[in-house]
Amino acid sequence: MSRWRGLLVEYGEWLDLRGVDQPVTLLEGNTPLILAERLSERLGATVYLKIEGANPTGSFKDRGMTMAISKAKAAGAQTVVCGSTGNTSAAAAAFAAKAGMACVVLVPEGKIALGKLAQAIMYGAEVVQIRGNFDRALSLAREITQHLPITIVNSINPDRIEGQKTGAYELVDALGHAPDILSIPVGNAGNITAYWRGFTQYHFAGRATSLPKMWGFQAAGAAPIVLGHRVDDPETVATAIRIGNPASWVPALLAIDESHGAIRAVTDDEILSAWSWLAHEEGVFCEPASAASVAGLLKFGVPAETTVVAVLTGNGLKDPDTAVKSASAPVVLDSTIDALMEHLAR
Numbered sequence: 001m002s003r004w005r006g007l008l009v010e011y012g013e014w015l016d017l018r019g020v021d022q023p024v025t026l027l028e029g030n031t032p033l034i035l036a037e038r039l040s041e042r043l044g045a046t047v048y049l050k051i052e053g054a055n056p057t058g059s060f061k062d063r064g065m066t067m068a069i070s071k072a073k074a075a076g077a078q079t080v081v082c083g084s085t086g087n088t089s090a091a092a093a094a095f096a097a098k099a100g101m102a103c104v105v106l107v108p109e110g111k112i113a114l115g116k117l118a119q120a121i122m123y124g125a126e127v128v129q130i131r132g133n134f135d136r137a138l139s140l141a142r143e144i145t146q147h148l149p150i151t152i153v154n155s156i157n158p159d160r161i162e163g164q165k166t167g168a169y170e171l172v173d174a175l176g177h178a179p180d181i182l183s184i185p186v187g188n189a190g191n192i193t194a195y196w197r198g199f200t201q202y203h204f205a206g207r208a209t210s211l212p213k214m215w216g217f218q219a220a221g222a223a224p225i226v227l228g229h230r231v232d233d234p235e236t237v238a239t240a241i242r243i244g245n246p247a248s249w250v251p252a253l254l255a256i257d258e259s260h261g262a263i264r265a266v267t268d269d270e271i272l273s274a275w276s277w278l279a280h281e282e283g284v285f286c287e288p289a290s291a292a293s294v295a296g297l298l299k300f301g302v303p304a305e306t307t308v309v310a311v312l313t314g315n316g317l318k319d320p321d322t323a324v325k326s327a328s329a330p331v332v333l334d335s336t337i338d339a340l341m342e343h344l345a346r
């Protein structure tokens with residue numbers, strides 16, 4: 001078997017790589033697609049999980065970032081900036097480090113999961129906490145590029161969406177066809193947009209004979225697309241999708257429309273219950289936002305005997321606080337065999 005060379009080499013012919021001769025890569029992509037037996041049984045369908053937490057920085061954001069940083073570097077940029085709920089900053093910081101570039105990340109104070117903050121710090125980014133939410137962080141990131149020679153690497157940067165199309169290519173290449181339904185969490189709505197572009201591009205080129213229905217899920221407390229209006233104070237335990245004014249709102253609606261799909265809401269309780277169920281029953285620990293995709297499938301059901309892929313966007317280790325808080329603390333025993341035997345006999 002040949003060695004995986006990263007997304008820009010493996011899928012270069014499908015991407016707009018003009019100007020890039022030296023990709024900046026951490027060998028992202030090529031993530032596992034796992035058949036979820038118990039979930040399939042529960043839903044009466046064939047359900048796969050796309051494990052995006054297996055990417056180098058633990059989320060799908062690496063797909064767009066290898067592209068955005070490669071392009072920025074090729075264009076001579078020395079510094080990049082992003083506003084982030086956490087994973088974009090982790091990916092930007094890592095790829096900037098690999099490229100020898102500086103990185104500034106703007107995150108909402110106190111609203112980013114611990115693991116993500118640790119990553120941005122360790123990769124050497126200039127981390128700035130903003131007194132405000134993600135939407136404010138993003139607009140500041142946009143604005144600073146008008147004052148300083150800095151390149152923005154949020155998904156308003158089209159290179160991000162371009163790189164994220166590779167998720168769809170990998171699914172079709174692994175399954176031999178497109179799924180009937182693609183289920184995906186929606187925050188800034190860049191990923192649902194990217195997957196749809198990837199599927200339609202492969203379809204147009206004859207690589208896939210069908211197209212999936214795109215099913216997006218927002219958290220009920222941060223569901224602007226579902227509600228049809230901006231949400232000024234989005235609130236959800238799923239911090240990666242705590243977004244009130246998605247940058248890719250319009251293209252996401254197009255994806256839904258063209259694919260005869262839908263964007264619907266799931267509550268925090270539904271998200272957390274799908275999240276721990278996945279870990280218990282499928283052995284997959286994703287982050288809370290990722291579980292919105294499975295929460296939606298469980299809430300709304302799927303047509304019988306369809307093939308469904310749920311995209312699990314990020315790794316559970318990113319958010320240890322929510323995990324530890326949601327469970328009871330492990331028992332503590334005296335270090336004797338009797339105490340252990342007695343405990344296990346209960």
Ligand SMILES: *Cc1c(COP(=O)(O)O)cnc(C)c1O
Nearest residue numbers: 087187188189190191240313314
């Ligand atoms: C960024 C992110 C999302 C949301 O993706 P969008 O492209 O913003 O819709 C979902 N889950 C995780 C783990 C993320 O990092």
